[in-house]
Amino acid sequence: xxxxxxxxxxxxxxxxxxxxxxxxxxxxxxxxxxxxxxxxxxxxxxxxxxxxxxxxxxxxxxxxxxxxxxxxxxxxxxxxxxxxxxxxxxxxxxxxxxxxxxxxxxxxxxxxxxxxxxxxxxxxxxxxxxxxxxxxxxxxxxxxxxxxxxxxxxxxxxxxxxxxxxxxxxxxxxxxxxxxxxxxxxxxxxxxxxxxxxxxxxxxxxxxxxxxxxxxxxxxxxxxxxxxxxxxxxxxxxxxxxxxxxxxxxxxxxxxxxxxxxxxxxxxxxxxxxxxxxxxxx
Amino acid sequence: xxxxxxxxxxxxxxxxxxxxxxxxxxxxxxxxxxxxxxxxxxxxxxxxxxxxxxxxxxxxxxxxxxxxxxxxxxxxxxxxxxxxxxxxxxxxxxxxxxxxxxxxxxxxxxxxxxxxxxxxxxxxxxxxxxxxxxxxxxxxxxxxxxxxxxxxxxxxxxxxxxxxxxxxxxxxxxxxxxxxxxxxxxxxxxxxxxxxxxxxxxxxxxxxxxxxxxxxxxxxxxxxxxxxxxxxxxxxxxxxxxxxxxxxxxxxxxxxxxxxxxxxxxxxxxxxxxxxxxxxxxxxxxxxxxxxxxxxxxxxxxxxxxxxxxxxxxxxxxxx
Numbered sequence: 001x002x003x004x005x006x007x008x009x010x011x012x013x014x015x016x017x018x019x020x021x022x023x024x025x026x027x028x029x030x031x032x033x034x035x036x037x038x039x040x041x042x043x044x045x046x047x048x049x050x051x052x053x054x055x056x057x058x059x060x061x062x063x064x065x066x067x068x069x070x071x072x073x074x075x076x077x078x079x080x081x082x083x084x085x086x087x088x089x090x091x092x093x094x095x096x097x098x099x100x101x102x103x104x105x106x107x108x109x110x111x112x113x114x115x116x117x118x119x120x121x122x123x124x125x126x127x128x129x130x131x132x133x134x135x136x137x138x139x140x141x142x143x144x145x146x147x148x149x150x151x152x153x154x155x156x157x158x159x160x161x162x163x164x165x166x167x168x169x170x171x172x173x174x175x176x177x178x179x180x181x182x183x184x185x186x187x188x189x190x191x192x193x194x195x196x197x198x199x200x201x202x203x204x205x206x207x208x209x210x211x212x213x214x215x216x217x218x219x220x221x222x223x224x225x226x227x228x229x230x231x232x233x234x235x236x237x238x239x240x241x242x243x244x245x246x247x248x249x250x251x252x253x254x255x256x257x258x259x260x261x262x263x264x265x266x267x268x269x270x271x272x273x274x275x276x277x278x279x280x281x282x
Numbered sequence: 283x284x285x286x287x288x289x290x291x292x293x294x295x296x297x298x299x300x301x302x303x304x305x306x307x308x309x310x311x312x313x314x315x316x317x318x319x320x321x322x323x324x325x326x327x328x329x330x331x332x333x334x335x336x337x338x339x340x341x342x343x344x345x346x347x348x349x350x351x352x353x354x355x356x357x358x359x360x361x362x363x364x365x366x367x368x369x370x371x372x373x374x375x376x377x378x379x380x381x382x383x384x385x386x387x388x389x390x391x392x393x394x395x396x397x398x399x400x401x402x403x404x405x406x407x408x409x410x411x412x413x414x415x416x417x418x419x420x421x422x423x424x425x426x427x428x429x430x431x432x433x434x435x436x437x438x439x440x441x442x443x444x445x446x447x448x449x450x451x452x453x454x455x456x457x458x459x460x461x462x463x464x465x466x467x468x469x470x471x472x473x474x475x476x477x478x479x480x481x482x483x484x485x486x487x488x489x490x491x492x493x494x495x496x497x498x499x500x501x502x503x504x505x506x507x508x509x510x511x512x513x514x515x516x517x518x519x520x521x522x523x524x525x526x527x528x529x530x531x532x533x534x535x536x537x538x539x540x541x542x543x544x545x546x547x548x549x550x551x552x553x554x555x556x557x558x559x560x561x562x563x564x565x566x567x568x569x570x571x572x573x574x575x576x577x578x579x580x581x582x583x584x585x586x587x588x589x590x591x592x593x594x595x596x597x598x599x600x601x602x
Contacts, residue, residue: 124301124578125305126536126539126540127536128536128540129573129578130309130574133570136567137313138314216428220428220547235428239548242432242440242447249436252429253425253429253430253433256425261421261424
């Protein structure tokens with residue numbers, strides 16, 4: 001059955017597929033890097049500490065950039081920016097998406113129609129270009145970036161939650177709860193949402209991967225928060241030194257790719273877990 | 283596809299376009315400072331400010347301003363670029379062909395190669411070549427386009443010298459006729475391949491899933507039972523497997539345009555990406571607004587075409 005609540009209790013099963021294990025490992029690694037960045041790399045990531053553009057060595061495993069900054073330190077601190085943006089945007093998008101989806105699925109009729117029209121519209125907005133306009137008008141900053149991406153990233157979540165809610169509200173256990181006098185709020189929170197959330201988690205993790213790519217792309221064209229180290233900023237800076245210093249370009253992008261890969265694999269593994277009909281790795 | 287469905291679907295475009303214009307309007311008016319500064323830049327003189335104020339009706343009440351703004355934009359007037367001093371629509375239009383060439387080539391590559399690889403993976407499901415293809419697709423899907431572009435530039439342009447690092451044509455030589463086209467094609471190879479990679483990954487995965495599902499159906503079993511060669515069975519399966527791919531190409535229009543813009547900045551491809559980058563650096567808001575609207579319009583159009591193509595391919599879809 002798709003959307004079983006048991007999925008929460010069987011996280012050990014995810015380790016059984018290689019994809020799920022790698023996804024979980026990469027995602028946990030990203031979180032660990034971000035949370036422990038000040039311990040792992042106590043130096044200021046913006047500080048010039050060595051010969052500019054020195055190749056990877058024992059002292060500087062990923063080399064240094066054109067201003068003599070340690071690339072490894074910068075990447076560890078960049079993880080914090082990526083995770084902060086991805087987590088905040090995802091939290092905001094999940095809040096709106098789950099609310100809109102649950103309401104639309106529960107209030108069939110005009111409320112559902114209106115909410116779904118709005119969802120379809122928000123889905124059309126090109127997030128990258130809107131973020132560019134907003135940052136150009138309001139100035140660079142992580143707060144407005146989170147706000148603009150969060151307010152535009154929820155439609156996929158809303159659609160999944162709505163579909164789940166629609167199928168759950170007609171079940172007998174929901175009828176039974178109503179017959180026992182449960183209010184609408186109680187039915188939604190206690191009986192419907194727990195079943196609707198696991199499939200939403202699949203969309204949420206894939207959404208988070210997309211947000212990491214978007215943030216990196218925006219920083220890459222110079223619209224990141226200038227006071228925070230970020231992977232896109234490093235990749236942008238590397239652009240001028242492709243000919244002379246490959247290491248400045250290789251490592252930041254690899255960090256982005258691994259984080260995105262981890263979240264995508266995690267989403268795939270969750271999907272396989274929840275939907276046994278989906279083609280499984282053999 | 284019934285005429286009723288066509289009309290109903292076309293009518294949906296209007297509120298979507300209006301919504302995008304309202305977003306642009308609200309963004310300009312909630313930004314700090316006078317909206318005339320956002321639309322005319324900080325270095326204009328009083329007469330120019332008065333001209334912009336009158337042009338966009340900035341001295342009238344807000345609802346009226348919105349109507350004036352929508353009227354202007356719908357008639358193709360997006361204001362003047364601060365930097366170029368020319369109409370935004372003209373500045374954007376002259377960069378459009380290069381980007382369309384890049385996106386068109388990339389989509390053609392990703393669709394043809396992706397379907398072929400997907401069929402290959404489905405026919406070898408579970409074998410090492412399938413695993414290799416699926417792993418490759420996952421990796422290609424996770425890589426940021428600008429990074430893949432940088433890696434391609436390091437390895438295939440700077441390293442081997444096989445391809446030019448940047449630009450649309452060779453700046454040192456002026457070719458004409460078919461030599462010119464060959465020169466452009468040579469410059470197009472790397473950006474198009476890089477942009478195709480992420481879409482290729484997705485098309486491969488979707489085709490593989492679709493073909494595997496179709497091969498497990500009763501009609502595929504019947505085809506096998508009556509002795510058709512596996513080749514023909516796969517061909518029957520593919521027809522149905524391709525339907526979801528049509529939808530996905532449409533729903534990814536926004537991401538493809540974003541990818542194109544980022545890849546262009548790495549290879550200095552003279553399209554919308556270069557324009558976006560220079561407009562970001564000079565905070566040329568009218569051009570950035572123009573690019574936002576163009577990107578929105580391409581997503582709306584792609585969704586429309588997808589839905590119509592889908593309705594045409596699958597006669598069960600109609601307006602209920």
